Amino acid sequence: MYISTRDNYEKVSAAQAIKLGMVPAGGLFVPEQIPTLSLEKIFALKGCSYQAVAEKIISLFLEDFSSEEIKGCVARAYNGENFTHPEIAPLSKLDDRTFILELWHGPTAAFKDMALQIMPHFLSLAVRKVEAHKEIVILVATSGDTGKAALEGFKNVPGIKIIVFYPHQGVSRVQELQMSTTDGSNTYVVAVRGNFDDCQSAVKNIFADEEFKAVLAGHDYELSSANSINWGRLLPQIVYYFYAYLNLLTQGEIKAGEKINFVVPTGNFGNILAGWYAQKMGLPVYKFVCASNENKVLTDFFNTGIYDRNREFKQTNSPSMDILISSNLERFLFELTGHDGKKIKTWMDELNKTGRFQVDADTKKAMDEIMAAGFATERETLDTIKEVFAAAGYTLDTHTAVAVKVYEDYRKESGDMHKTVIDATASPFKFNTSVLEAIKGEQTTDCKDEFEVLQELSKVSGMPLHPALKDLDKKPVLHKRVCDKGEIKEVIGEILGI
Ligand SMILES: *Cc1c(COP(=O)(O)O)cnc(C)c1O
Numbered sequence: 001m002y003i004s005t006r007d008n009y010e011k012v013s014a015a016q017a018i019k020l021g022m023v024p025a026g027g028l029f030v031p032e033q034i035p036t037l038s039l040e041k042i043f044a045l046k047g048c049s050y051q052a053v054a055e056k057i058i059s060l061f062l063e064d065f066s067s068e069e070i071k072g073c074v075a076r077a078y079n080g081e082n083f084t085h086p087e088i089a090p091l092s093k094l095d096d097r098t099f100i101l102e103l104w105h106g107p108t109a110a111f112k113d114m115a116l117q118i119m120p121h122f123l124s125l126a127v128r129k130v131e132a133h134k135e136i137v138i139l140v141a142t143s144g145d146t147g148k149a150a151l152e153g154f155k156n157v158p159g160i161k162i163i164v165f166y167p168h169q170g171v172s173r174v175q176e177l178q179m180s181t182t183d184g185s186n187t188y189v190v191a192v193r194g195n196f197d198d199c200q201s202a203v204k205n206i207f208a209d210e211e212f213k214a215v216l217a218g219h220d221y222e223l224s225s226a227n228s229i230n231w232g233r234l235l236p237q238i239v240y241y242f243y244a245y246l247n248l249l250t251q252g253e254i255k256a257g258e259k260i261n262f263v264v265p266t267g268n269f270g271n272i273l274a275g276w277y278a279q280k281m282g283l284p285v286y287k288f289v290c291a292s293n294e295n296k297v298l299t300d301f302f303n304t305g306i307y308d309r310n311r312e313f314k315q316t317n318s319p320s321m322d323i324l325i326s327s328n329l330e331r332f333l334f335e336l337t338g339h340d341g342k343k344i345k346t347w348m349d350e351l352n353k354t355g356r357f358q359v360d361a362d363t364k365k366a367m368d369e370i371m372a373a374g375f376a377t378e379r380e381t382l383d384t385i386k387e388v389f390a391a392a393g394y395t396l397d398t399h400t401a402v403a404v405k406v407y408e409d410y411r412k413e414s415g416d417m418h419k420t421v422i423d424a425t426a427s428p429f430k431f432n433t434s435v436l437e438a439i440k441g442e443q444t445t446d447c448k449d450e451f452e453v454l455q456e457l458s459k460v461s462g463m464p465l466h467p468a469l470k471d472l473d474k475k476p477v478l479h480k481r482v483c484d485k486g487e488i489k490e491v492i493g494e495i496l497g498i
Contacts, residue, residue, distance in 0.1 A: 007341025077118035116153035155184025189479035237274030291406035302373035374406035385438035
């Protein structure tokens with residue numbers, strides 16, 4: 001069963017937690033008990049496929065789903081059509097101690113695919129279990145990347161329609177084409193005359209519009225979101241921590257039971273938290289290293305115990321980590337305080353009111369035992385891409401480069417010699433201009449459009465262009481809707497035929 005981090009809701013089943021997304025009164029769902037795997041059981045998975053490991057881990061958390069259902073979800077998500085690598089999340093060796101876990105072989109070239117390829121299938125089943133006759137309408141406001149990952153995940157999933165809103169002329173040409181060329185019988189993409197905030201607040205207003213929701217309910221439609229705080233998005237991420245460990249065992253890089261580190265480029269704290277759950281389940285982990293860019297709220301938090309979002313927001317070259325409120329931290333604190341929902345509610349209320357809260361000494365101590373944290377500047381990020389390319393011939397994206405730099409600093413300072421896995425969260429092609437400029441110098445991208453930059457990066461890195469970004473300019477544009485920000489409700493009605 002799943003419980004609220006703020007002690008303000010009844011226990012619910014996994015299907016209900018996934019269908020609800022978050023606790024209606026505020027708060028996030030977490031498992032009441034974390035299932036554990038003995039070392040013997042973990043080692044028994046050695047040599048298993050990614051799919052087999054996924055089935056095993058996921059079934060421990062979704063007790064109201066049958067093993068056939070879970071098998072079906074895994075097969076529809078992690079297959080050769082959606083992922084460009086047979087291992088789904090392969091490991092690359094950087095040096096004797098350091099390995100890169102490539103989480104970007106999915107259909108949109110970033111790690112969100114690891115969760116968004118399977119979560120829609122969980123949701124589709126969850127709705128059938130809880131309210132069989134309803135059709136779900138997913139609304140997404142996107143500044144570019146999440147929209148495409150959600151479209152790819154939800155397309156052709158039965159019982160669900162997805163509508164994505166993005167700022168008209170406010171995303172890159174590649175991002176726009178990625179979305180507007182999406183096929184699938186249940187996908188809708190709308191350009192909104194306005195900026196991202198306009199899209200986001202319009203969507204938020206619709207979620208709060210009881211009258212409109214009643215009209216939708218009359219037609220058996222229910223709104224939902226693909227939000228990253230849904231347990232259904234966190235759970236699939238636990239899998240690759242086990243898979244990476246098993247992979248190191250198979251390759252003879254570690255001995256059974258040997259502890260390793262994971263370094264995670266962090267924004268909303270979902271990815272690294274999934275790793276923490278893996279450790280709680282029994283995976284031998286020594287430290288997690290939380291890597292931030294110049295929006296270093298989390299670095300400061302782990303160093304001082306004070307979370308303070310009152311600071312300037314910076315737009316950096318690792319934009320997916322440009323975040324000042326890391327939503328999933330709430331789950332982590334709930335776990336570390338031994339499920340003290342009252343305490344969490346107090347801290348979250350303070351964060352809401354003042355933008356700041358401070359944890360108590362016991363919680364700080366519990367954090368210190370398992371977490372290290374650091375940050376990298378934009379300049380350091382680019383230098384790291386250049387250095388790693390020169391030394392190892394390996395091309396990093398900007399987010400992964402942040403993690404590599406933070407790990408280098410951590411290793412120097414701590415002398416920690418454990419084998420270490422660094423999560424690579426995006427393909428270098430996804431942030432092509434920064435990566436190419438880092439390797440070849442800033443002038444290389446002058447007068448080139450993004451498609452030319454992609455070709456050049458492919459040549460320089462020796463990597464084939466990720467299929468998600470290939471021939472985009474030659475695919476048919478299937479979505480051409482444009483609307484004013486005041487018209488979003490009408491557009492939804494038109495799409496749903498009501
Ligand atoms: C979303 C994202 C992150 C941050 O992950 P969280 O789970 O939000 O911490 C890091 N890198 C990339 C490329 C991302 O898309």
